[in-house]
Amino acid sequence: MTITITAFEKSPDRGRGQARDMRIRWALEEAGQPYDVRLLSFKAMKEPTHLARQPFGQIPTYEQDGLILFETGAIVLHIADRHPGLLPDDTDGRARAIAWMFAALNTIEPPIVERETAGYTERDRSWYGERLAMVEKRIRQRLDALSRHLGDADWLDGGFSAGDLLMVTVLRRLNGSGLLDDYPNLSAYIARGEARPAYSRAFDAQLAVFTAASTAG
Ligand code: GTB
Numbered sequence: 195m196t197i198t199i200t201a202f203e204k205s206p207d208r209g210r211g212q213a214r215d216m217r218i219r220w221a222l223e224e225a226g227q228p229y230d231v232r233l234l235s236f237k238a239m240k241e242p243t244h245l246a247r248q249p250f251g252q253i254p255t256y257e258q259d260g261l262i263l264f265e266t267g268a269i270v271l272h273i274a275d276r277h278p279g280l281l282p283d284d285t286d287g288r289a290r291a292i293a294w295m296f297a298a299l300n301t302i303e304p305p306i307v308e309r310e311t312a313g314y315t316e317r318d319r320s321w322y323g324e325r326l327a328m329v330e331k332r333i334r335q336r337l338d339a340l341s342r343h344l345g346d347a348d349w350l351d352g353g354f355s356a357g358d359l360l361m362v363t364v365l366r367r368l369n370g371s372g373l374l375d376d377y378p379n380l381s382a383y384i385a386r387g388e389a390r391p392a393y394s395r396a397f398d399a400q401l402a403v404f405t406a407a408s409t410a411g
Contacts, residue, residue, distance in 0.1 A: 196230055197222065199269075200247070200255045201403065203233040209404030210369075211397045214266045215254040217363045219399055221270045221356065223392035225277035233403060267299050270356050280356040287352060294350045294357025302340065303364045305332040310367065333373055341377045348386060362387030 201215035248264040274280035
């Protein structure tokens, strides 16, 4: 049966591909799997029908043949497990690629999200500047280490993998922050990910949703 994912009816990022359904769309495009999208309003995301799929009332989710999954990392791993192209065939290489998936979500993304959240919720506080500097220092520490590891390689561990897919989408959250300016190899790494045809198809699909919602009013 066709895969169905959920996404924002009207993404607050205005189609910049920052919402997490982009990760699932990209993984499905890399795997060559067609999919349907169920678009949800913020209200619908908190209603029982969606809470039964995603206990926290968030997007994205994934459904196929009675299996319902939430959490982007788990969904990307599920797709990568079932289709070639996102994880190496050898056991050790596969384990290392999965380690990079966790590193993207557990080590690199948290301070990036903290910076965004502080921007939304604490910008008017007297101590905001100090807090921002502290969080940005933590982000730079992570970027220093990641940049050192990547060096002049194309991908994090051999060929492109689900680890790179998640890492690129996480790093893209820093677009416009200036924080990537000191890391030309990370900027080139993001550009390499974005140059993949599967990425373009995924990006265009999520942008089309936003454009349609905007023209509909
Ligand atoms: N850990 C979960 C996962 O990985 O699946 C986190 C899912 C999540 O944060 N979903 C967000 C959501 O549903 C959308 S992606 N939020 C609504 C809610 O919690 O009520 C996060 C996101 C949203 C918007 C932007 N943006 O506008 O730039 C970027 C990222």
